[in-house]
Amino acid sequence: MNDEQDAPPPVDPARMRSIARKLILPHVLLVAAVVAAILWFVLYGMNGGGGKEAATASAECAASAALAAKLAPLAKGDLAALAIHAKPKPMPNLTFAHDGAATDLAAFKGRTILLNFWATWCVPCREEMPALDRLQGEAGDGAFSVVAVNVDTAKLERPKAFLQEIAVKNLGFYAESSGKTFQVLQQSGKLVGLPTSFLIGPDGCEIGALAGPAQWDGADALALVRAAGAK
Known part of the structure; x- marks a missing residue:
């Protein structure tokens, strides 16, 4: 081989x-x-209309965008946890009741509101309610309102009894006992727990959000809501 x-x-x-x-x-x-x-x-x-939708939201929320730029430096101190959005977006048209009569978020178009969600079983909610009442008494007018919406779904006599117990004088009674509004906010990722508050501009757009309680009757809160147009 x-x-x-x-x-x-x-x-x-x-x-x-x-x-x-x-x-x-x-x-x-x-x-x-x-x-x-x-x-x-x-x-x-997947976001084929994303650009168009963003442009539409920007046009719809022009007033809130201007307010957001003005208010961002004032989210400090007692309101340091308030997240002001650089690009506000329209809030869903949430429904609830005012003194038993059906209403919705669209009814507040034209004024800035602090939309707060609370429940009687939520201890921080109960603790901040007097401050929200004082804020409404101090700054509430035709241009600004505190709208505190109770979301209890059982023992519906408790919310009014609690507000009477703490001698609320200025807040209207808003409630949504079906759980639908709470669910809409949860599904959109806007609400995880209670209390949660949203600052909404006169065009119905979300300027900012704060998860948890705050000292709403303090100097920082008053300065911010007055800069937003309150008296």
Whole structure:
């Protein structure tokens, strides 16, 4: 046997690299194209009207955007937890009752409101209610209102009894006992727990939000709501 005749030909590294490129490169390009297509669909295809919707929201919320820029420096001290949005967006048209009569958020168009959600079983809610009452008494007028909406779904006599117990004088009685409004806010990610307050501009757009209680009758809160147009 001739070992020299049976030995395989020497490997040419350059030729092997060329073959590998020819075999692998088309697959790499195909994968890259698929990934790019998926990214395009996620960023643009799923939000096809995103740009148009954002422009519409910007036009609808022009008044609130101007207020947000003005109020952002005032979200400090007692209101340091108030998140002011650089680009306010329309709030859902939430429904609730005022002294037993059906109403909704659209009824407050034309004025700035502090929309607060509370329940009698929520200890921080109970603790901040006197401050909200004093804020309404101090700054509430045709341009600004505190709208504190009770969301108890059982023992519906308790909310009014509690407000009478703490001698609320200035707040109207707003309630939503079906749980639907609470659910809408939860599903949109706007509300996780109670209390939660939203500062809403005269155009119905959300200027800012605060999760948890706050000292609503303090100097910081009064300065902010007065800058928002309150008396």
